[in-house]
Amino acid sequence: MIHEPRSSCPINRCLEALGDQWSLLILRDIALHDRRSFREILGGNAEHISAPVLSRRLTDLTTSGFLTKVDAPRGKQGRYSLTDLGLATIPLLVELSRLGGLIDPATEDADGLLTMDDAEIKERTEALRARHLGSAG
Structure with a gap:
């Protein structure tokens, strides 16, 4: 994550926060698949993120306010939760899914995002x- 913005453009700022190849996929795994611990995300990630990269990205997402982490007692896994900022990425995930379906119609809509309307989102x-x-609100 880039801490000093290169410009005042909001698109640029969003890309600086989430534009790497892993951050949105991690948020997807937490939001859509309820993978909330490091081990769950690492083991369930279809794109095979490495442990060191996952660790860095989770730290970045927590530091930048998209996630919080509740530490667990020794021997247990901490749990990550979406913040309000993390929840704000849900419509973005839906739109990226739709665009991905247009780019490659052979992709699979396992999460049902392609057909979600605004009320369902x-x-x-x-x-x-x-x-x-x-x-709840």
């Missing part, structure tokens, strides 16, 4: 809010 985001932040 809002409903799914609110369910995630309750699970990750402990409130």
